Amino acid sequence: MSHPSLSPLLPRLREELFEFLRIPSISARREHKDDTRAAAVWLRDRLERAGMAAEILETPGHPVVLGEWQEAGPEAPTLLIYGHYDVQPAEPLELWTAPPFEPSVRDGRIYARGVADDKGQVFLHVAALEILLSQGPLPVNVIFLAEGEEEIGSPHLLPFVERHRERLAADAVIISDSAMFAEGLPSLLFSLRGLAYTEIRVRGPRSDLHSGAYGGAVPNPATELARILASLHDAGGRIQIPGFYDDVVEWDEETLEGIRTLPFSPEAFREGVGAPGLHGETGWTPLEQLWVRPTCEVNGLLSGYTGEGAKTVLPSEAMAKVSFRLVPDQDPKRVVALLRDHVAQVASPHVSVEVEELHSGHPWRARPGGPFFEAAREALEATFGVEPVLTGEGGSIPIVPEFERILGAPAVLLGFALPGSNMHAPDEWFPEAHLEKGIQTLLSFYTSLRS
Numbered sequence: 491m492s493h494p495s496l497s498p499l500l501p502r503l504r505e506e507l508f509e510f511l512r513i514p515s516i517s518a519r520r521e522h523k524d525d526t527r528a529a530a531v532w533l534r535d536r537l538e539r540a541g542m543a544a545e546i547l548e549t550p551g552h553p554v555v556l557g558e559w560q561e562a563g564p565e566a567p568t569l570l571i572y573g574h575y576d577v578q579p580a581e582p583l584e585l586w587t588a589p590p591f592e593p594s595v596r597d598g599r600i601y602a603r604g605v606a607d608d609k610g611q612v613f614l615h616v617a618a619l620e621i622l623l624s625q626g627p628l629p630v631n632v633i634f635l636a637e638g639e640e641e642i643g644s645p646h647l648l649p650f651v652e653r654h655r656e657r658l659a660a661d662a663v664i665i666s667d668s669a670m671f672a673e674g675l676p677s678l679l680f681s682l683r684g685l686a687y688t689e690i691r692v693r694g695p696r697s698d699l700h701s702g703a704y705g706g707a708v709p710n711p712a713t714e715l716a717r718i719l720a721s722l723h724d725a726g727g728r729i730q731i732p733g734f735y736d737d738v739v740e741w742d743e744e745t746l747e748g749i750r751t752l753p754f755s756p757e758a759f760r761e762g763v764g765a766p767g768l769h770g771e772t773g774w775t776p777l778e779q780l781w782v783r784p785t786c787e788v789n790g791l792l793s794g795y796t797g798e799g800a801k802t803v804l805p806s807e808a809m810a811k812v813s814f815r816l817v818p819d820q821d822p823k824r825v826v827a828l829l830r831d832h833v834a835q836v837a838s839p840h841v842s843v844e845v846e847e848l849h850s851g852h853p854w855r856a857r858p859g860g861p862f863f864e865a866a867r868e869a870l871e872a873t874f875g876v877e878p879v880l881t882g883e884g885g886s887i888p889i890v891p892e893f894e895r896i897l898g899a900p901a902v903l904l905g906f907a908l909p910g911s912n913m914h915a916p917d918e919w920f921p922e923a924h925l926e927k928g929i930q931t932l933l934s935f936y937t938s939l940r941s
């Protein structure tokens with residue numbers, strides 16, 4: 491079913507999306523707590539105007555927005571639509587062409603923090619539901635759940651889902667928080683990596699010291715931290731923590747073959763990220779390194795003097811943020827335990843070392859197929875004119891495997907951003923044309939579920 495009525499609505503929908511994007515709902519920042527709530531209120535009001543019963547439910551952190559339309563009756567399937575209304579911090583601000591919370595359009599792209607990840611994509615669902623509900627009853631029941639803490643690891647969503655498992659009961663979980671494989675080539679996800687995020691702190695002398703007066707006799711925490719970090723990989727990019735790969739399951743040949751047939755140019759990829767070269771675990775292609783292999787990354791480093799010029803100092807402390815992307819069946823808790831053992835082994839006994847776990851999420855792997863997956867496939871094909879490809883994803887959405895486990899419903903991930911959309915980076919963008927295409931896809935998806 492096509493919806494020729496969509497284009498006259500677009501200017502208004504775009505203006506509404508811009509309104510949503512102007513709210514700086516940065517979940518990580520205390521000073522944006524009220525803004526984050528304002529985005530929740532905006533979304534609740536918008537769901538109500540779309541014809542759903544909507545409310546804000548409190549958590550110990552940022553609230554959950556829940557919208558419900560359950561009039562299709564108990565025989566009809568129920569979809570849980572999940573997304574997040576929080577965004578990443580926008581820094582470094584000076585690298586944005588236009589301010590991050592003042593949406594702007596250039597060359598067919600809408601630029602704003604959160605436009606791809608994930609407010610723009612959440613809005614596609616709201617708009618599609620509004621259009622359908624204005625035309626009559628939906629063929630499916632819909633529960634709309636948007637959280638405000640995805641970008642900080644969803645610390646309160648798991649207990650929330652457990653507590654409300656009956657209210658959230660659904661036949662499928664639908665998520666748009668990812669990207670298509672390429673321009674004009676939509677995709678459905680078969681995996682997300684998990685995450686174990688840690689902070690390693692090395693402490694030496696009580697305070698910073700003169701590096702000439704003390705250096706040589708007093709251990710240097712920065713040097714000791716560097717030794718620990720250098721021990722994490724071998725020269726071939728393999729992680730050297732004993733036991734790290736124990737729970738990595740072999741991927742099936744069909745999935746690996748599927749990855750090999752995707753149109754992918756490592757050189758174009760390298761060019762796109764602007765790095766002098768690519769380097770990953772030996773024996774795997776870049777897409778495999780991104781999707782089916784686990785990694786260890788240093789996300790941040792802090793020690794000593796980093797200001798202008800030189801300062802001869804022996805730092806008292808050194809800190810690194812170190813995270814692991816995980817694949818089935820690795821368990822984040824176990825990975826952190828293995829890291830602790832490893833660090834204890836390699837660290838000098840002359841400094842004190844602490845490993846703190848910040849947050850974590852399990853990896854997810856889909857069993858592609860089933861009526862909702864097929865409906866999404868057909869809707870994408872109808873809109874984009876090509877059959878979607880199956881892709882993995884190197885990023886994480888921690889609640890996805892938990893939804894499947896607690897609700898017993900498969901997750902279907904269809905994203906409308908494009909590669910290089912600068913999620914989490916300056917100049918985040920979303921293709922202007924995908925406002926219409928995304929809504930169009932979701933309209934055909936929802937209506938095709940008529941039994």
Ligand code: BES
Pocket residue numbers: 607608640641642643644667668669685849851883884885886887888913
């Ligand atoms: N939307 C992303 C997940 C994603 C990233 C999908 C890249 C497709 C491409 C999500 O908002 C995200 O950033 N997740 C975090 C989770 C973390 C904070 C627990 C991530 O992957 O770092």
Ligand code: ZN
Pocket residue numbers: 578607641913914
């Ligand atoms: Zn994100």
